[in-house]
Amino acid sequence: MALAHRRPASLLLLLAAFLYAATFLAAPAAATGKTGQVAVFWGRNKNEGTLREACDSGTYTIAIISFLDVFGHGAHHLDLSGHDVSRVGADIKHCQSKNILVFLSIGGFGRQYFMPSPRAAAAVADYLWNAFMLGRRKGVYRPFGDAYVDGIDFFIENGAPDNYDELARRLWNYNKAYRGRTPVQLTATPRCRFPDRKLERALATGLFTRIFVRFYDDPHCAANWQQEWDKWTAAFGTSSAQIYFGLPASERKVGYVHPKNLYYGIIPVVQKAANCGGIMVWERYDDKRTGYSSYAIQWA
Secondary structure, three states: OOOOOOOOHHHHHHHHHHHHHHHHHOOOOOOOOOOOOEEEEEOOOHHHOOHHHHHHOOOOOEEEEEEEEEEOOOOOEEOOOOOOHHHHHHHHHHHHHOOOEEEEEEEEOOOEEOOOOHHHHHHHHHHHHHHHOOOOOOOOOOOOOOOOOOEEEEEEOOOOOOOHHHHHHHHHHHHHHOOOOOOOEEEEOOEOOOOOOOOHHHHOOOOEEEEEEEOOOOHHHHHOHHHHHHHHHHHOOOOOOEEEEEEEOOOOOOOOOOHHHHHHHHHHHHOOOOOEEEEEEEOHHHHHHHOHHHHHHHHO
């Protein structure tokens, strides 16, 4: 039977393309657990632009300055990959004025940090409080001037796991002097294989409110991300910690997920967890190049 009215093939193709684009850019149907939260690591490449520029991009709700890469033995060093540290304080204030949380990450990929004793943990906590947060002890140099970060991120890649739980408790104790606010928020950025032995004891304190799990740089995690995600969310299901799904912005890294696969494959799964916090993007330089967070912020 001949059809009375047949749409031209070109029109049908155009309609199909429009429907695909509308579906791809809209929020996923299963996104009942959307938080709108996207965190990014800043400080890993001088060519990534300033922290202020990152916060003005409109695609982040949390900025993590990385790294304080030397501590635990009386010496301290802040590695921001050649950025002008004297400008960072004003940028921190600018970000916070836009309701973007700013954290300082300690540790990283170097091997000049460790926590040999509870006494060392107490000394590091004292330094962090007075150099980067609300402490004002005389004689302590403040790299960011009178600006203060909202908390400390534990990115412990190397060394023994000892005494980071003590460091967490020492830092959290500073909150006891304040009512109605939490000047020291604690986050952690563990590897995806659960549990991360470097941070297991620290996370067991229950003092961490955000956990940015790195689902990249590990072929096992790229292939078994859902299994590992379920372990993380189940382990902290009764705590106040929110679990973030950490992804690289660079297509060159193991664990990279194309935005289409993020939308259709990962987002609907991770947002089923009641304690899903959002997406963490590694890191600002690659994200500026690829624009990955511009997709993540729509669906997180």
